Amino acid sequence: MRKLTYYIAMSIDGCIEGPGGEVDFYPLGEEFAAHMSAEYPECLPTHVRERFGIDVPNRRFDTVIQGRTSYQIALREGITSPYAHTRQYVASTSMAESPDPAVRIVADPLETVRGLKRENGDLGIYLVGGAKLAGALLPEIDELVIKRYPVVAGAGTPMFTGARFDPAEFALTDRRVFGNGTECSTYTRA
Numbered sequence: 001m002r003k004l005t006y007y008i009a010m011s012i013d014g015c016i017e018g019p020g021g022e023v024d025f026y027p028l029g030e031e032f033a034a035h036m037s038a039e040y041p042e043c044l045p046t047h048v049r050e051r052f053g054i055d056v057p058n059r060r061f062d063t064v065i066q067g068r069t070s071y072q073i074a075l076r077e078g079i080t081s082p083y084a085h086t087r088q089y090v091a092s093t094s095m096a097e098s099p100d101p102a103v104r105i106v107a108d109p110l111e112t113v114r115g116l117k118r119e120n121g122d123l124g125i126y127l128v129g130g131a132k133l134a135g136a137l138l139p140e141i142d143e144l145v146i147k148r149y150p151v152v153a154g155a156g157t158p159m160f161t162g163a164r165f166d167p168a169e170f171a172l173t174d175r176r177v178f179g180n181g182t183e184c185s186t187y188t189r190a
Contacts (some may be wrong), residue, residue, distance in 0.1 A: 002117045003142035005061070006127040006134055007043055008159060010148055015156030016131060021069075022156075026149040029180030036147070036184070043126060045074065046084040058123060061086060063116055065109060065137075066128035068092035075099065086126070089116075091133050109133060113140045135163035142189050144170060150181030 009026055010016045017023050037044065042058040049055070064083040071090045074082035080100035081088065088102060091109035098105045106112040116125050117140065127137060134141070138160060146159075170187035177183045 002063075002119060002121055003124045004065075004113055004117060004127055004137065004140050005124055005143040005145055006129075006137075006141050006159075007040065007145040008129060008134070008147070010146060010159060011151050011153040011156070012148060013152045013154070014158055015153035016129065016159055018153055018156045021073075025151060025153065026147075027151060027180055027182070029178060029182060032147075032178040032180060032182045032184075035176075035178070040145070042083070042086055045079070045082045047079060047082070049085065058085060060124055061126035062121065062123035063087040063089070063125045064128055065089040065091060065106075065113060065116075065125060065133070067130045067133035068095060069132075070129050071103075083128075091136070109136055110140065113137055131157045131159060131161040135160040138163045138166075138168065141168075144185075144187040146185050146187070148183045148185065 008016055009023065018025065037052070037054055040060060041049065041054050041056050042061045044054060064086045068090060081102045084102060089104050089106050089112060092105055093107050095105050113125065127134060127141065169190035171190045172185060173188045174186040175183065
């Protein structure tokens with residue numbers, strides 16, 4: 001069975017974005033950026049991959065699911081297919097139709113993910129975000145890849161919103177700390 005991975009950046013105080021949706025305050029660093037580009041190239045939007053000359057096969061994911069707010073960021077830039085190197089789903093109850101034939105709009109992300117997980121294949125499903133979608137999909141999340149940056153946001157959005165209280169155990173399966181203080185930890189559902 002394929003797995004759903006929530007691959008997310010966050011500050012040390014647990015914010016995945018600032019109160020206005022800001023994400024530009026994370027200090028990347030060359031070492032960390034090179035590692036993530038090599039290990040998770042499909043997590044970079046297609047236009048970013050092209051800009052940096054990243055033309056490698058997907059290593060971990062062949063499918064992306066993202067929330068409408070995350071997708072809206074790309075749409076504001078005129079990008080209708082932000083992850084063209086994958087199959088793309090956008091969870092939304094307010095978007096009637098997709099502006100791009102390569103992007104499928106789904107109203108029930110939980111059932112969509114359950115169906116995607118039952119498909120055959122070696123590559124998984126990348127949950128882009130945001131927090132509301134992650135909260136809705138929490139019962140189906142098999143793995144967390146948390147990029148924790150050495151910065152305190154002070155205020156912002158937590159990793160999950162809207163989830164009901166139902167503690168789920170995850171086991172730390174990998175952890176790497178980079179020279180700039182960024183930590184990348186992988187947790188698998190116990």
